[in-house]
Amino acid sequence: MSLEEQQPDAEIEAGKTRGDELAELLGDLVIGREEHLNAPGLVIRPDQVQDALFKLRDEAGFDHLSCVTAEEYEDRYESIYHLTKYDDRTDEVSVVVPTSKDDPVSQTAEPVFRTADWHEREAYDLVGIKYEGHPDLRRILLPETWQGHPLGLDYDQDRPQIATLREHANPLEQDHSGEEGNTMYINIGPHHPATHGVLHVETVVDGEQVVDLEPDIGYLHRCEEQMCQQGTYRHQIMPYPDRWDYISAGLLNEWAYARTAEDLADIEVPEYAQIIRTMSAELCRIASHMIALGTFALDVYGDFTAIFMYAMRDREIVQNILEDLTGQRMMFNYFRLGGVVWDLPEPREEFFEKIRDFLDDLPTALEEYHDMITSNEILQARTVGTGVLPPEVAKSYGATGPVARGSGIDYDLRRDDSYGYYDELDWDVVVEDGCDNFSRLLVRMREVEESAKIIQQCVDLLEDWPEDERNIQANVPRTLKPEEDTEIYRAVEGAKGELGIYIRADGTDKPGRFKIRSPCFSNLQTLPEMSEGEYIPDMIASLGSLDIVLGEVDR
Amino acid sequence: MSATLQTTLPDTISGLLGLEGILGDVVGGLVGAFIIANIMLITTAIAGPWAKRKITAAFGDRIAVNRIGPFGLLVIIPDAVRLMSKELIVPEGVDRPAWDLAPMVIPFSALLGFAVIPMGSGIQLADPETGLAFAFAAASIASLGLVMSGYASNNKFSLIGALRAVAANIAYEIPLVITAASVVIFTGSLRMSEIVAVQAEPLLTIAGVSIPTWFAFVNPFAFVLFIIANLAEVGRNPFDIPEAPTEIVAGYQTEYSSIYFVLIYLGEFIHIFLGGAIAATLFLGGPAGPFLPGFVWFVIKIWAFFLFTQWARSAVPRLRVDQFLEVGWKGMLVLSFANLVLTAIIVGVIA
Numbered sequence: 001m002s003l004e005e006q007q008p009d010a011e012i013e014a015g016k017t018r019g020d021e022l023a024e025l026l027g028d029l030v031i032g033r034e035e036h037l038n039a040p041g042l043v044i045r046p047d048q049v050q051d052a053l054f055k056l057r058d059e060a061g062f063d064h065l066s067c068v069t070a071e072e073y074e075d076r077y078e079s080i081y082h083l084t085k086y087d088d089r090t091d092e093v094s095v096v097v098p099t100s101k102d103d104p105v106s107q108t109a110e111p112v113f114r115t116a117d118w119h120e121r122e123a124y125d126l127v128g129i130k131y132e133g134h135p136d137l138r139r140i141l142l143p144e145t146w147q148g149h150p151l152g153l154d155y156d157q158d159r160p161q162i163a164t165l166r167e168h169a170n171p172l173e174q175d176h177s178g179e180e181g182n183t184m185y186i187n188i189g190p191h192h193p194a195t196h197g198v199l200h201v202e203t204v205v206d207g208e209q210v211v212d213l214e215p216d217i218g219y220l221h222r223c224e225e226q227m228c229q230q231g232t233y234r235h236q237i238m239p240y241p242d243r244w245d246y247i248s249a250g251l252l253n254e255w256a257y258a259r260t261a262e263d264l265a266d267i268e269v270p271e272y273a274q275i276i277r278t279m280s281a282e283l284c285r286i287a288s289h290m291i292a293l294g295t296f297a298l299d300v301y302g303d304f305t306a307i308f309m310y311a312m313r314d315r316e317i318v319q320n321i322l323e324d325l326t327g328q329r330m331m332f333n334y335f336r337l338g339g340v341v342w343d344l345p346e347p348r349e350e351f352f353e354k355i356r357d358f359l360d361d362l363p364t365a366l367e368e369y370h371d372m373i374t375s376n377e378i379l380q381a382r383t384v385g386t387g388v389l390p391p392e393v394a395k396s397y398g399a400t401g402p403v404a405r406g407s408g409i410d411y412d413l414r415r416d417d418s419y420g421y422y423d424e425l426d427w428d429v430v431v432e433d434g435c436d437n438f439s440r441l442l443v444r445m446r447e448v449e450e451s452a453k454i455i456q457q458c459v460d461l462l463e464d465w466p467e468d469e470r471n472i473q474a475n476v477p478r479t480l481k482p483e484e485d486t487e488i489y490r491a492v493e494g495a496k497g498e499l500g501i502y503i504r505a506d507g508t509d510k511p512g513r514f515k516i517r518s519p520c521f522s523n524l525q526t527l528p529e530m531s532e533g534e535y536i537p538d539m540i541a542s543l544g545s546l547d548i549v550l551g552e553v554d555r
Numbered sequence: 556m557s558a559t560l561q562t563t564l565p566d567t568i569s570g571l572l573g574l575e576g577i578l579g580d581v582v583g584g585l586v587g588a589f590i591i592a593n594i595m596l597i598t599t600a601i602a603g604p605w606a607k608r609k610i611t612a613a614f615g616d617r618i619a620v621n622r623i624g625p626f627g628l629l630v631i632i633p634d635a636v637r638l639m640s641k642e643l644i645v646p647e648g649v650d651r652p653a654w655d656l657a658p659m660v661i662p663f664s665a666l667l668g669f670a671v672i673p674m675g676s677g678i679q680l681a682d683p684e685t686g687l688a689f690a691f692a693a694a695s696i697a698s699l700g701l702v703m704s705g706y707a708s709n710n711k712f713s714l715i716g717a718l719r720a721v722a723a724n725i726a727y728e729i730p731l732v733i734t735a736a737s738v739v740i741f742t743g744s745l746r747m748s749e750i751v752a753v754q755a756e757p758l759l760t761i762a763g764v765s766i767p768t769w770f771a772f773v774n775p776f777a778f779v780l781f782i783i784a785n786l787a788e789v790g791r792n793p794f795d796i797p798e799a800p801t802e803i804v805a806g807y808q809t810e811y812s813s814i815y816f817v818l819i820y821l822g823e824f825i826h827i828f829l830g831g832a833i834a835a836t837l838f839l840g841g842p843a844g845p846f847l848p849g850f851v852w853f854v855i856k857i858w859a860f861f862l863f864t865q866w867a868r869s870a871v872p873r874l875r876v877d878q879f880l881e882v883g884w885k886g887m888l889v890l891s892f893a894n895l896v897l898t899a900i901i902v903g904v905i906a
Contacts, residue, residue: 301792
């Protein structure tokens, strides 16, 4: 722990100059300064949010609103806009907007970044900050009838809540019927074969074409943020990330927490553990992409078809490898702060052999998929040119992961904000610029190949690693108590995109505020953009191509 | 002409029972219909709960039912009990008579079609001069059932499903019938036994093996057209638009449970077999085939068509509804008329 002091100093020093620059750019708009571990913080008046964000976006190039964190303090409310750039992920700035305690009203950022729509709705829902000028400030995760804001300080958990069905009455609005023929309102979901979980899509159709569409989320809200706030850093939080994106992406999620908490508490992870992490995380990515591929095929093909089963079969091999490694099939709980919980299973040769066998068979399997899916003319007719998401729109909605890369945005945190062992390895970021459902499918299929390349190199490294240097965990104190009011926002490349976590330490062994930036949450917001004017089947296909997991959307 | 006619099943039965006149017709007809209906119901019982699972599983690299009986075959019984003992849920606001009638119209229209199909070994219920037209007409009654179920269900998904079903039937029934008409140009008769008889003549002989004049050999193009239109007609991938489970839940059958669900499902399977039976009669020589009895060949042929639909279902993506109709109106219709005109010209020139 002697290292504890060194790194933050360097970061703060580098940040300071950047912070000064940006403060200069904004001039009088800045009323104060803060320092977050990941970025400089600029304090802005609540009625000048848009001015500041427009300036940062247009003049300083911060085109990615990664996350909006809201919190209630004893003396104020605070919204933090975590801004960064698609071209340079390491260039970050936090725009801090405090509002008064008795009238928490802050200007909305929605005109600057479309993604702020849902993020601010969530902030309003859970914390209670009102955003002036927001187009549709309703609750998003909780039912409309919910009383109080659960993450607020004066929230009474014992208060009985009555959620009636009244608010789910037909919201068909006057402007949808009338001049252009008759429209029909249908509820697609929450119990529908193609919504991949409990998603409710309120859809207005004209014949079979989607006129208006709004995803209604929150059915799977499990208070993950609050649960994390009640756990201690060292051990009690790590099991939760497995349950966000629970479709076999567990280790990728665990890494998001591990990275954030390690940077917060300044823990250095041994190289050997980093390689194990990288390898196992990429295995998770393959498993996750296999599911995405299979369910997308399911959406386009119809019933449970051969492709879905093939994808499940290949995913099963990965799951077996992960089970050997972690002892679990889905809820791994394998990472620890400072490393991983245990070393590779013995006999190591057998384990490596298993991975190698899988990697050897993978090209044949992928070729089979390409034969059956991507080269199928009907599938091409169904997916090429449908669900189009232009890059500017994708950026405005904060789309990340395969969704962004399918729209030609060359953005991958593994490379752009490197962590783990990725920058030591030889692999490529997959980008397709078709912007349609087909591109997103292709991106995932090609990413499986890249992941295989990474795993291959990791296996080679691990095999030759000297036996007495297999250090799987750094020396981490039993109780972690990061300094009060240290704030950090860190993200990793999850299976669906940028999975970020914001932690504010309050001097205890539990986080003061734990905020999850879910990639699916932002990606799902693009669904109306992609689907309006298209047929229902294409909307379903677009939804499938977004590859959302409701556990992560709703948290 | 009448010399080539086979004795129909009712005549055989009344002959065996020694009954004559109207009594013979009635008893023979009823017993014959009972036998044929049961043959089809048994076929469907094997196809629905067992064969479909096994076939789909084989395509998807799975094992499927294998616990009860040889190859899991006896799963049919518990499945039947399970399906029939489920609660029949009647949603609020359904249009009662229509909603109840639809599940009956769908399977019985398909069964009706089998009345004129020559199944070989003397199993044919009736052999009217308009046999082929009757088969198509009977099969089309199902569309009425689909509209009834979709409209009466008081469910938007059902309604969309019914509209799609009607659109599909209109778009694909015309090519289907037109293509069948090109066969009639060859045979000069709509009578099913006649169509089968014409195909029995040898087309050519290679090394002592004579190949019959099956119209699939004479006009393979028409055969392919017919099979594709038939897929759409029975609503299987890539044309399973009316159901499209991932899009509109289950289409017209969304609101049906228990025995009504069984009836609709039954109807779909019998429809597949009817589609196979018409295709076999028109293009594959009906029940003809070497060595085995005619009825066995007939069963083999309709099961081959069933297998084909299941293969398509497992491997071919579904078209979008507009693409589906486009293929029907702009592709199939044009091609089927071209086929008809060409066949007419060629037959006219040769004759």
